[in-house]
Amino acid sequence: MRHRNKAAFIDRDGNLIHEVGYISSLKKVKFYSRSIEALKLLKDNGYKVIVVTNQSGVARGYITEAFVESVHKYIDGLLKKYGLKIDAYYYCPHHAKKAVIKKYLIDCDCRKPKIGMIKAAQKKFGIELKESFMIGDKLTDVHMGKNAKMRTALVMTGYGKKEKLLIKEAYDKPDVLAKDFYQAVKLLIK
Numbered sequence: 001m002r003h004r005n006k007a008a009f010i011d012r013d014g015n016l017i018h019e020v021g022y023i024s025s026l027k028k029v030k031f032y033s034r035s036i037e038a039l040k041l042l043k044d045n046g047y048k049v050i051v052v053t054n055q056s057g058v059a060r061g062y063i064t065e066a067f068v069e070s071v072h073k074y075i076d077g078l079l080k081k082y083g084l085k086i087d088a089y090y091y092c093p094h095h096a097k098k099a100v101i102k103k104y105l106i107d108c109d110c111r112k113p114k115i116g117m118i119k120a121a122q123k124k125f126g127i128e129l130k131e132s133f134m135i136g137d138k139l140t141d142v143h144m145g146k147n148a149k150m151r152t153a154l155v156m157t158g159y160g161k162k163e164k165l166l167i168k169e170a171y172d173k174p175d176v177l178a179k180d181f182y183q184a185v186k187l188l189i190k
Contacts, residue, residue, distance in 0.1 A: 004128035008042045011136030012053040014158015015181050022057040026074045032157055034182035039084050045189050048087040048125055052117040058093035059104035065093055090117035113143030135184045139163050139170050146172040153184035
């Protein structure tokens with residue numbers, strides 16, 4: 001029988017790194033103050049760390065897929081100094097309505113809150129979703145996690161404070177409300 005892994009699926013912007021709109025320069029990539037601690041805690045507790053991020057800036061023509069990948073390589077370079085590594089990055093470059101680049105104008109299965117990115121990671125790493133969770137700063141992150149039958153956290157960084165105001169009307173509620181990524185990890189790994 002194949003070994004089943006547990007994973008922390010994490011949103012990138014507004015959770016792991018500061019939300020700055022569409023990142024247009026690597027100089028804008030900055031970790032939140034306790035992101036490194038959160039990643040260490042996840043690794044120390046045996047979690048795969050998988051970034052899942054909507055990157056419609058590609059579909060809108062603001063950035064390229066190559067640039068998205070260069071941001072991820074840059075993040076990996078910064079994390080290497082701490083002996084850390086993201087296990088995988090999955091991103092959705094599509095937008096069903098606002099794409100200006102035709103090949104990205106599709107209603108895909110990878111755009112949050114759909115679970116195509118999670119399914120791809122689950123298949124690649126043999127992840128047990130019941131033992132895993134999703135952390136992000138938007139209700140689409142929460143909905144994605146719930147659609148995959150995982151526990152979820154909404155952080156108050158990035159868009160989190162604004163999104164918190166919408167929880168009452170949301171069809172899925174986060175299991176945890178957290179100050180930041182680190183606090184979310186602490187609460188979810190218990």
